[in-house]
Amino acid sequence: MKPRTDAEHQERMRKLKVAQDRKIASKTIEKGLIIVHTGTGKGKTSAALGMVVRAIGHGMKVGVIQFVKGAMQTGEKAVFDRFPDFVEFKPMGEGFTWDTQDRSRDIAVARAAWDEVKRMIADPSYHMVVADELNIVLRYDYLPVDEVLAVLANKPAMTHVIITGRNAPQPLIDAADLVTDMTQVKHPFREQNVKAQRGIEF
Amino acid sequence: MKPRTDAEHQERMRKLKVAQDRKIASKTIEKGLIIVHTGTGKGKTSAALGMVVRAIGHGMKVGVIQFVKGAMQTGEKAVFDRFPDFVEFKPMGEGFTWDTQDRSRDIAVARAAWDEVKRMIADPSYHMVVADELNIVLRYDYLPVDEVLAVLANKPAMTHVIITGRNAPQPLIDAADLVTDMTQVKHPFREQNVKAQRGIEF
Numbered sequence: 471m472k473p474r475t476d477a478e479h480q481e482r483m484r485k486l487k488v489a490q491d492r493k494i495a496s497k498t499i500e501k502g503l504i505i506v507h508t509g510t511g512k513g514k515t516s517a518a519l520g521m522v523v524r525a526i527g528h529g530m531k532v533g534v535i536q537f538v539k540g541a542m543q544t545g546e547k548a549v550f551d552r553f554p555d556f557v558e559f560k561p562m563g564e565g566f567t568w569d570t571q572d573r574s575r576d577i578a579v580a581r582a583a584w585d586e587v588k589r590m591i592a593d594p595s596y597h598m599v600v601a602d603e604l605n606i607v608l609r610y611d612y613l614p615v616d617e618v619l620a621v622l623a624n625k626p627a628m629t630h631v632i633i634t635g636r637n638a639p640q641p642l643i644d645a646a647d648l649v650t651d652m653t654q655v656k657h658p659f660r661e662q663n664v665k666a667q668r669g670i671e672f
Numbered sequence: 673m674k675p676r677t678d679a680e681h682q683e684r685m686r687k688l689k690v691a692q693d694r695k696i697a698s699k700t701i702e703k704g705l706i707i708v709h710t711g712t713g714k715g716k717t718s719a720a721l722g723m724v725v726r727a728i729g730h731g732m733k734v735g736v737i738q739f740v741k742g743a744m745q746t747g748e749k750a751v752f753d754r755f756p757d758f759v760e761f762k763p764m765g766e767g768f769t770w771d772t773q774d775r776s777r778d779i780a781v782a783r784a785a786w787d788e789v790k791r792m793i794a795d796p797s798y799h800m801v802v803a804d805e806l807n808i809v810l811r812y813d814y815l816p817v818d819e820v821l822a823v824l825a826n827k828p829a830m831t832h833v834i835i836t837g838r839n840a841p842q843p844l845i846d847a848a849d850l851v852t853d854m855t856q857v858k859h860p861f862r863e864q865n866v867k868a869q870r871g872i873e874f
Contacts, residue, residue: 479775486770497867503860505872507715511852516722517715520748523725524718525871527747545729546722552754568688573681598871630872647866649858650713655851658705662849665699669727669800670707670832 502597502629503647504622508605508638511654518600518632519546525630526556530597533590537583537635538563538603544672560586563603567610580612587621594626605635608642615639704799704831705849706824710807710840713856720802720834721748727832728758732799735792739785739837740765740805746874762788765805769812782814789823796828807837810844817841 505521507514518534525532534550539561550559562583564570570579584607590599608615622645625631633642643649658664666672707723709716720736727734736752741763752761764785766772772781786809792801810817824847827833835844845851860866868874 476775480773483770483773487773490768490770494867497861497865499864499866500869501866503866503869503872509855512850513709513715513719513852513854516720516726517718517854518722519725520718520721521872523721523751524747524874527750528870530871545726548729549725553751566692568685568692571682571685571689573678643857646858647860647864648714650715651855651857652715652719653711653853653855655845655853656848658849659699662701663699664701664703664705664849665696667702667705668730669732670705670723672726
């Protein structure tokens with residue numbers, strides 16, 4: 471499979487370059503994407519944070535609403551709070567359902583967080599809006615998925631919306647442009663009793 | 673499946689909380705993790721960048737070596753360059769194999785990048801080292817995987833090492849603590865001819 475000489479390699483790569491250039495030239499569309507990170511593996515929120523970093527590095531305005539994480543001081547919040555002109559980072563959750571143990575309160579918290587997401591999406595000055603762990607809220611029927619779909623259908627054309635959390639509902643996947651399933655291959659919580667660590671989970 | 677009353681919800685969550693607390697109490701180990709992000713979907717590098725954000729937000733020192741990305745000005749570089757005391761961010765690549773068309777030069781570039789990764793891993797003042805797209809270099813046999821495994825086997829106990837790129841070799845997966853396969857469900861390059869966009873891909 472591998473070329474035997476450097477000259478063969480060069481010739482093969484020259485041809486590949488032509489094909490790649492043609493492929494890139496065919497991709498001309500720019501649009502605000504609906505992005506979903508789901509699956510049981512690690513990386514859903516981290517990958518959203520990575521895109522936030524990229525966006526603010528280009529001077530784009532970003533809003534991040536966290537539906538589950540609350541008052542806990544995270545590394546991401548410490549960094550993003552250094553860029554107040556570019557990113558509004560709001561952990562609006564109160565923890566997991568088993569922490570609050572209060573369904574009506576969970577619903578009210580989800581509703582308040584969703585209202586913030588809606589406000590940001592409606593405002594075209596935001597280039598990117600992250601609804602972190604929204605899928606969990608949808609999974610518990612704390613918000614109707616139809617309401618989320620209606621907002622996405624009417625978002626400004628160039629706004630990117632990133633939605634994270636396991637168990638993304640199929641109608642949301644259908645509406646999305648870019649969907650990645652973070653598939654767990656190995657996880658040290660499960661296999662080695664490693665705890666949540668700074669820099670990795672928060 | 674869903675509880676009918678708020679009281680039932682509360683009772684169920686109370687029990688779940690006991691189980692969750694027991695589970696968390698069993699996880700006591702802290703260690704530097706070998707983390708691999710692989711798969712054909714989007715999010716491998718983004719998720720690594722998200723962990724870099726978390727780490728520097730906690731004052732940890734991070735090194736990032738990019739094996740493919742080169743001189744191109746990215747959003748992530750613009751942000752991380754604002755934190756020179758915490759993150760050393762080095763795009764050391766010269767593009768894809770079809771850009772360079774020169775195997776011996778690709779190998780020399782991979783070797784230089786790997787030397788930097790080795791230096792950072794050997795220095796315990798780095799809490800996290802990211803080898804971005806190292807898997808691609810391994811895939812092309814530009815570096816022997818055994819050399820990478822030897823360095824990982826001797827890394828300082830608390831250093832996290834994150835390796836990204838599709839086609840992670842099985843021996844690397846075997847050596848890792850945390851492996852996520854970013855599985856492509858939908859991608860707008862492929863399906864909608866959307867181009868690479870600021871804030872999303874760079």
